[in-house]
Structures are given as structure tokens and as C-alpha cells.
Amino acid sequence: MNLFKRIYCRSFQFVMKVAIPFLPYRIPKILNQLEEILPLLKSKKITRICIITDQGIQKNHLLDSFLNVLDENNMEYYIYDKTIPNPTIEQVEEARELYLQNQCQGIVAVGGGSPMDLAKAMGARIVRPKKSVQKMKGLLHIRKKLPLLIAVPTTAGTGSETTLASVIVDSSTHHKYPINDFSLIPHYAVLDYRLTLTLPAQITSTTGMDALTHAVEAFIGKSRTPQTKRMSIEAVRLIHKHLKNCYDNPQSAEDRRGMLYAAHYAGIAFTKSYVGYIHAIAHSLGGQYHIPHGLANAIILPIFLEEYGHKIYKRLSILAKICGIAEERDSKEVAAKKFIAWIYEMNAYMNIPNKVSGIREEDIEKMAQYANQEGNPLYPVPILMDKKQLKKMYYKVME
Ligand SMILES: [Zn+2]
Missing domain, CATH: 1.20.1090.10 (Dehydroquinate synthase-like - alpha domain)
Structure with missing residues (x-):
């Protein structure tokens, strides 16, 4: 150079x-069990949530008992489970539709890095409806508080539950790039090791x-x-x-x-x-x-x-x-x-x-x-x- x-x-x-x-870094609050999400949602008077996950999690029934708890407590939830590794802009938009149509009030992202990347970008698009994902590329283009975002890692690797980055692929150019903003840091991280036992x-x-x-x-x-x-x-x-x-x-x-x-x-x-x-x-x-x-x-x-x-x-x-x-x-x-x-x-x-x-x-x-x-x-x-x-x-x- x-x-x-x-x-x-x-x-x-x-x-x-x-x-x-001087920058607004936050560290998410840690919960140790998936079930702790319910009282948290109740305390925030949230009754409708959007769950972002992928097919692998669904196939392994990792969420079954949690979803039962939500059902028993009349918590409405809408699941987007089509996340693929390296999520695309199209998927972000699809998930956002689901969130908006059902008037969700919070996001629970369950999975490896990809569902969290997608959930963060979706949250950003919800609070910045006029700004495209492409325009969010780089540093600090969101600058607005996201809806409640709870990150549940099912792999021990990405650290995405703590980070201010969301990595998205533009499928038209194969360009994979990060969006970075303090507002993307999840509010809560659920570190429940039981979800990683079947990896x-x-x-x-x-x-x-x-x-x-x-x-x-x-x-x-x-x-x-x-x-x-x-x-x-x-x-x-x-x-x-x-x-x-x-x-x-x-x-x-x-x-x-x-x-x-x-x-x-x-x-x-x-x-x-x-x-x-x-x-x-x-x-x-x-x-x-x-x-x-x-x-x-x-x-x-x-x-x-x-x-x-x-x-x-x-x-x-x-x-x-x-x-x-x-x-x-x-x-x-x-x-x-x-x-x-x-x-x-x-x-x-x-x-x-x-x-x-x-x-x-x-x-x-x-x-x-x-x-x-x-x-x-x-x-x-x-x-x-x-x-x-x-x-x-x-x-x-x-x-
Ligand atoms: Zn990495």
C-alpha cells in the first residue's frame, strides 16, 4: 500500500x-433460557412478535417447547423461517412484510448468524421505511431505535447477538456487505446452551x-x-x-x-x-x-x-x-x-x-x-x- x-x-x-x-456501544442483557423471553415480553406489554429463524431450526424442533409456552400464554407469533445462509435483500423485504402485515411489536431472532443478520436488517427497514438496504451499507446510516430485538444464538460462533453489524447479500451483484449501526445491537441475548446440543x-x-x-x-x-x-x-x-x-x-x-x-x-x-x-x-x-x-x-x-x-x-x-x-x-x-x-x-x-x-x-x-x-x-x-x-x-x- x-x-x-x-x-x-x-x-x-x-x-x-x-x-x-464516546460512542453509544451497548452490551445486550443476557438471559440464560429461552423461556425467560415470555415474562420479558409481558413486562413490555408486547402481545405480537415476529420470530425470524431458518428451516434447520424448525426441522430440529428446537423451538417447539418455547412455542407451546407462547401458545399457552396467548402470545401471538408469526414465524419467518425461510432464512438462508447469507441472507439476501429480497428476504429482508419478505420478512418485513410479515412483520408489518401482522402488526408485530418485537423481533425474536433464533439461529446462527443468518437469521440475526436478517432480523437486524429487517428491524432497520421497519424504522427506516424510505431507505433501501443498499443505502444502509457501511457505517451509521440507520441512527434510529429498532423495535425490541431479542437474539437467540443456536451456534456458538457468530457473536451476532452482541454486534452492531448485519451482513446482507445483494443477489443481483453477489456483493456481500455489512451494515453497521449501534441501533442494530440486540437488546437481549439468550445464551441457552440446550439449543446447541444438536449441532x-x-x-x-x-x-x-x-x-x-x-x-x-x-x-x-x-x-x-x-x-x-x-x-x-x-x-x-x-x-x-x-x-x-x-x-x-x-x-x-x-x-x-x-x-x-x-x-x-x-x-x-x-x-x-x-x-x-x-x-x-x-x-x-x-x-x-x-x-x-x-x-x-x-x-x-x-x-x-x-x-x-x-x-x-x-x-x-x-x-x-x-x-x-x-x-x-x-x-x-x-x-x-x-x-x-x-x-x-x-x-x-x-x-x-x-x-x-x-x-x-x-x-x-x-x-x-x-x-x-x-x-x-x-x-x-x-x-x-x-x-x-x-x-x-x-x-x-x-x-
Ligand atoms: Zn465472523
Whole structure:
């Protein structure tokens, strides 16, 4: 990246970092069981809600007992369950129709990242009826309070229940982009580990690695705060302790709970301290080929950490030593390399490939452009890269 652009990016990031204490960040209030939603709704005099979810949740009957409770208490609910991975603008509009037609008063989003992305964008469209989703792309284009939004994660990964981002795909251009606004932060997060007990191994692994990517990208970036530093460290520690166990023993309550909290803490960390190019590239791959977000991140994460090299040895060594991956007497370099080796080991153990398959050379130019647009100047990454340098990274991660 040329000097002028570097100065521009770093100045922008510096201003954003200085602004952190003055910005209206919120942390959602935590509920530990799905059933706690009912008294909450009653206390807010809400009688009609819109539930945003997907077919997988419905097929696994994860909501059945909760819906019974709602029925017994005469709570009216309208379910939008057509959310697909990488939700589109059309879906946001479809769900919004359902909400408005039935005069709903609040939103409950149940699922992995996608139903929450969709629910946030829908909430934004409800309070900003004249602004299209396309016009909300980027930072702070909503600036209006959303209806009550309760986020119920069923995977331990996205951290979407804490974040101010909603990632939407424009299906006409395959462009996948985030909408960021403080008003998108859910008001409540339900961390109910019972909902994650039936997750297939492959989802457990890739979403867990997504959470790891959030914690690590926030930790190695230049916009850490003491709070996000703590949150990242705690998230990485919990992932090191619980992810492999969740993969091996899906029914383990303690490990499932540990991973839900890990993903939540990682979400709080990157909400203030941002992610980085790993996410920018993963988003472009999701938009172009529907490659699952966590899978893309899991593969790209160690490759990027190697690329950043000595710039991040110190920080990775801290994570490695806290988790017990490295020993106290190890040098920063040795400890950092052990941390990266641990990520490769975790991927291999959980059957995550080393490279991303299906990337077509002719698409790289466009994807690198999207990644460049997303990452620069916003992401406070350890080493800045322009479009040309990002293009090279696609060649490094592709099969
Ligand atoms: Zn992510």
C-alpha cells in the first residue's frame, strides 16, 4: 500500500479508536433460557412478535417447547423461517412484510448468524421505511431505535447477538456487505446452551473457528481497548478449553455453555475493536460462492497470521501462553508459531481443509476489490494491504 493511503487508513482508524468511549456501544442483557423471553415480553406489554429463524431450526424442533409456552400464554407469533445462509435483500423485504402485515411489536431472532443478520436488517427497514438496504451499507446510516430485538444464538460462533453489524447479500451483484449501526445491537441475548446440543459436528467446528477468528482479529488489531483485550483473551481461553470437547462430546453441557460464552465475548471484542482482512476475504467468498463464513475463516486464519509474521509475534505469544499452548520460557516467536500450529491442528482434527476449494481465478479481481472496500480504511489490521496485496492472498488460500 502506498504511503499516502497508509497515512489515510491509519489516521481514520486512529480517529475511530479515540471515538470509542464516546460512542453509544451497548452490551445486550443476557438471559440464560429461552423461556425467560415470555415474562420479558409481558413486562413490555408486547402481545405480537415476529420470530425470524431458518428451516434447520424448525426441522430440529428446537423451538417447539418455547412455542407451546407462547401458545399457552396467548402470545401471538408469526414465524419467518425461510432464512438462508447469507441472507439476501429480497428476504429482508419478505420478512418485513410479515412483520408489518401482522402488526408485530418485537423481533425474536433464533439461529446462527443468518437469521440475526436478517432480523437486524429487517428491524432497520421497519424504522427506516424510505431507505433501501443498499443505502444502509457501511457505517451509521440507520441512527434510529429498532423495535425490541431479542437474539437467540443456536451456534456458538457468530457473536451476532452482541454486534452492531448485519451482513446482507445483494443477489443481483453477489456483493456481500455489512451494515453497521449501534441501533442494530440486540437488546437481549439468550445464551441457552440446550439449543446447541444438536449441532452437527461440522457446524460446531466451523462456527467455533469463526469465534476464534473474531477474538484473534480483534486482539491483533490496533484498536484494542482494555475491555476488548480481556474479552478476546477470555474467548480464546474458552475456545481452547471447550471447542475440541464440544466436537468430541456434542452433549456436554459444560463445553457447550463454555463455547456460547466464548462466542459472546469474542463478539463483544470485535464489536468495538473490529475484525480484519480475514473477514473481508471470507465475506467476499461467501458472497461469490456461498462458502460458509466459519469455514472460510477457519482456513484463512492461520494463513494470514503467518503472513503478518513478526508484527504479531508478541500478541500471539500472549494468547499461546495464557492457553498453555506455549510455555512461559518460550520466545515470542516460538510461542506465536505454536499458536498458529495449534490452529492448523484444530482444523485438521475437525476435518477442516487447508485450502479453500472452488475459487475461480477470473473472480479474484472483483472479490479483492470488495475485500479492499470492506477492509480499508475501516479495519485496524496489523499490516495494511491494498487491493493488489489482497489479490495475492486469494492465491495463497485457494486450492
Ligand atoms: Zn465472523
